[in-house]
Structures are given as structure tokens and as C-alpha cells.
Amino acid sequence: MSTAANESASHTTASPRPILRPKSKRWGGTIFFKVEEIVFEAPRSRFAEHSEVFETMFHLPVGSDGAVEGRDEEHPIVLEGYQAVHFDSLLNVLYPTPEDLISGILKLEKEEWIGVLNLSTRWSMKKIRRHAINELSKASLNPMEKIALGREHEVAKWFREGLTELVSENPIRPLAELKSHLGADIACSLLWVQNQTQAILGARLAPTGLSLGMLGCFRCQAAMFTNGRNCVSCSRTIAVDDCSALHIPNGALSTYFHAEDPASGLTQVTFRINLQHLMCRACSECAFSLTSYTCPSCSQLVSYSIFELRLGKNGIENGSAPQKILEEFGEEIARYEAWDEK
Ligand SMILES: [Zn+2]
Ligand SMILES: [Zn+2]
Incomplete structure (x- = not known):
């Protein structure tokens, strides 16, 4: 069933493409590094390619004894203040193996990616840093980890997300835990925002x-x-618009922050309420049966524990903890954001 379209299609695919002559691959020779007590040996090229720090280091003048640093096992470039496990993980990223290619993924554990992030940040390996951040973002970090890693490795996104998630928790974590993980300063600011x-x-x-x-x-x-x-406890009738029949004790609301809308830059905030905490003013007991309710609009079942407070536009503007987090931590966030613009 040959049609004109088919013919022209096969003609296009068959059209000869100029075959490029291969360029000779240069590895720049072998270089020896010593990290902690371990000597690592690696081709030199990708260090220089991905990091100006190494590019510069490799062009340093020869030492007074004439021995070139890093040329052999006896004269390695000593990298002080770094961890051998981190360096090993970075080598896996710089020089993936055929096994990595065959399996289709470079398999590193979370701790190993953290090592890669650490070194790629310190040595300004931008592409590798970005990749490590992406990989770690997939590894579901908890809010404490996001804040700690965000600060240590200057990842603005994690720092901000972690803070926002922490203030949204209800109840908020014990003060001792916040202080020991985040320090008194941040803990205090977070509690203030909340x-x-x-x-x-x-x-x-x-x-x-x-x-x-x-x-x-x-x-x-x-x-x-x-x-x-009717109130399930005292049977009193509650009108749909009666604002005096119910009350919420302090702390019964949870705050939820939704992903930032990239177009407007606004973060949506909603408040969730557990009907269990919603008291009838007449009898001071819970006014609802603790069951699921069918939404009259979308017909989905909604559990009594996850109702949403409808506050209208003003409520959303008012409950702006992300805004308050920016006010409190904006300087630090901006400093980390600047890393990727360097
Ligand atoms: Zn009642
Ligand atoms: Zn609905």
C-alpha cells in the first residue's frame, strides 16, 4: 500500500546525513587525589571541564622541587577538609560505567547524592549540583531535612519549602525538637510566623x-x-448561616499551603478543620457525627476530619504564612537563590 506520502516519508528518512569524523578523545592524563587517607586515581579531563576550581588548580606552577602535584601516587593533590565517601560518589557521577548505561540509571543512595551535592557546591560544578538537587528532591525529604540541607548547601527552594511545611504542621513540633534541629533563632522565628x-x-x-x-x-x-x-449532641437546630451556634477551640485548625502558582507568584493557603473539634455553643459538645459526608457539588465523600474552611478571597490573603516566611527569612533565601545565578 504505497502512497505518495509514504514514499516521501521514507525518502526523507533515507536521505543521507553527513557522517561526522570522530574527534580524538582526550582524558588529560591521570590525576591522583588524596582525600582523608585514601588515594584516588581518575582521568583529569572532567574535573577541569565541570569546575573552574580544578581548571585553575591544574594550571598552578610546578612546585620548587620540580614535582608536579597529582602526577603520581607519591605526589597526590591533597584535598583537605573533604570526605572520601563524598569524593567517591562524585567520581561515580563524573565517570559513569557501562553498567550504569545498561541499567539506564546511575544508582546512588540518598546519602551519596548528598555527598555529590556537597562537593559540587563547594567546587562550583553547576550542572552536577543541579542534578543532585533534582535527584534528592525526588527522595521525599522531610521538612527538617529540607531546612538543614537547604542551609548547608544553599538550596533556597528546600529551605523555603521546609519552613513553610513546618509552620503548617498542627500541632507544631515540640520546642526542644525545633531548637535542637534548627537552632533557637529559627525556632523562635518559626513559632512567631505560626x-x-x-x-x-x-x-x-x-x-x-x-x-x-x-x-x-x-x-x-x-x-x-x-x-x-441539628446538633447531634443536644438536637438543637443550627441554621446554615447562624454564626453564633458553633465555635472552634484554639488549635483545631490546620493550615495548608499549596504549591506556588508560577504565573502570579502567589501561594494559596487554606485552612482545614476536623469536625470533631467543632463545638455546639448550646451544649458545649461536638455538633457533628464523626462520619463521611457526601459533597452536594462534586458528590465525593469527604471525611469529617478534612473539611475545608471557606473564607473567601480575604481569608486566603490574610492567612499568608509564606509571605511572613519571606519577611522573616527573605535575606537568607535570597542569598541561597543567588548561588545558582553565580
Ligand atoms: Zn448541641
Ligand atoms: Zn466537593
Whole structure:
């Protein structure tokens, strides 16, 4: 079934491509490094290719005794203040093996990627650093790790994410844990940010109160209750717009931050509420049965523990902890962001 289109297609693919003559590959000779007590031997080319630090180092003048550093095992370039395991991981990235190619991935453990990140940052190996950050981002880092690694290796994205995730936790971690992992300064700033966010929301809810109509579906944000209902504890009828019938004790809300919208640069903030904590003012007991409810808009089942507070536009603007984090930690974040612009 040969058609004109087929013919022209096969003609295009068959059109001869000029075969490029191979260029001779240069490895720049072997170089010896000593890290801790271990001597490593490697081709020199990719160190110079990926890092100006090595490029410069390799062009240093010959020592007074005439021996060129790094030329042989007896005269290695001594890399002080680095870890041999880190260097070993970096070598695996600089010189992958045929096995790596066949398996399709360069298999390094999380700790090994951290080593690669450490050295690529210190030696300004930009491409390799970017790759290590991508690999580690896939390895689900917890907020404490994000903050610690973000600071140590100047990764603005992790530092910011970690801080935002930590203030969103409810309840927030014990002060001792925050202090021991982050230091008193950061712990104090974080608690302040969390306090501000909750206080702003509390101040908003206090005068207006909370009505049934403000309880939303976390999937589609529509109102979960469109009619009044009875308190399950005292059977009192609660109208859908009655702002005085319910109250939320302190700390019953969780704050959630959604991924930043790259177009507007805004981070969406929502508040989740567990109906278990929502009290009837008349009887001071929980007003709801602890079960799942069907959303009248999207028909999905929504568990009593993950209702979303519908605050409208103002609520979202007010609950801006990411903004407060920028105010508190902006200088440090900017410093880390500058790394990749170097
Ligand atoms: Zn009641
Ligand atoms: Zn819904």
C-alpha cells in the first residue's frame, strides 16, 4: 500500500546525513587525589571541564622541587577538609560505567547524592549540583531535612519549602525538637510566623463566628451544608448561616499551603478543620457525627476530619504564612537563590 506520502516519508528518512569524523578523545592524563587517607586515581579531563576550581588548580606552577602535584601516587593533590565517601560518589557521577548505561540509571543512595551535592557546591560544578538537587528532591525529604540541607548547601527552594511545611504542621513540633534541629533563632522565628497566621485567622473568625455554610469540600471548595441541621449532641437546630451556634477551640485548625502558582507568584493557603473539634455553643459538645459526608457539588465523600474552611478571597490573603516566611527569612533565601545565578 504505497502512497505518495509514504514514499516521501521514507525518502526523507533515507536521505543521507553527513557522517561526522570522530574527534580524538582526550582524558588529560591521570590525576591522583588524596582525600582523608585514601588515594584516588581518575582521568583529569572532567574535573577541569565541570569546575573552574580544578581548571585553575591544574594550571598552578610546578612546585620548587620540580614535582608536579597529582602526577603520581607519591605526589597526590591533597584535598583537605573533604570526605572520601563524598569524593567517591562524585567520581561515580563524573565517570559513569557501562553498567550504569545498561541499567539506564546511575544508582546512588540518598546519602551519596548528598555527598555529590556537597562537593559540587563547594567546587562550583553547576550542572552536577543541579542534578543532585533534582535527584534528592525526588527522595521525599522531610521538612527538617529540607531546612538543614537547604542551609548547608544553599538550596533556597528546600529551605523555603521546609519552613513553610513546618509552620503548617498542627500541632507544631515540640520546642526542644525545633531548637535542637534548627537552632533557637529559627525556632523562635518559626513559632512567631505560626502564631501570626493563627492569630490573624482567629481575629477574623472571632467577630464573625463560624457558620455551617463556611464548611467546605476540600476537593471542590463548595459548601458541604446547604441546609441547617441539628446538633447531634443536644438536637438543637443550627441554621446554615447562624454564626453564633458553633465555635472552634484554639488549635483545631490546620493550615495548608499549596504549591506556588508560577504565573502570579502567589501561594494559596487554606485552612482545614476536623469536625470533631467543632463545638455546639448550646451544649458545649461536638455538633457533628464523626462520619463521611457526601459533597452536594462534586458528590465525593469527604471525611469529617478534612473539611475545608471557606473564607473567601480575604481569608486566603490574610492567612499568608509564606509571605511572613519571606519577611522573616527573605535575606537568607535570597542569598541561597543567588548561588545558582553565580
Ligand atoms: Zn448541641
Ligand atoms: Zn466537593
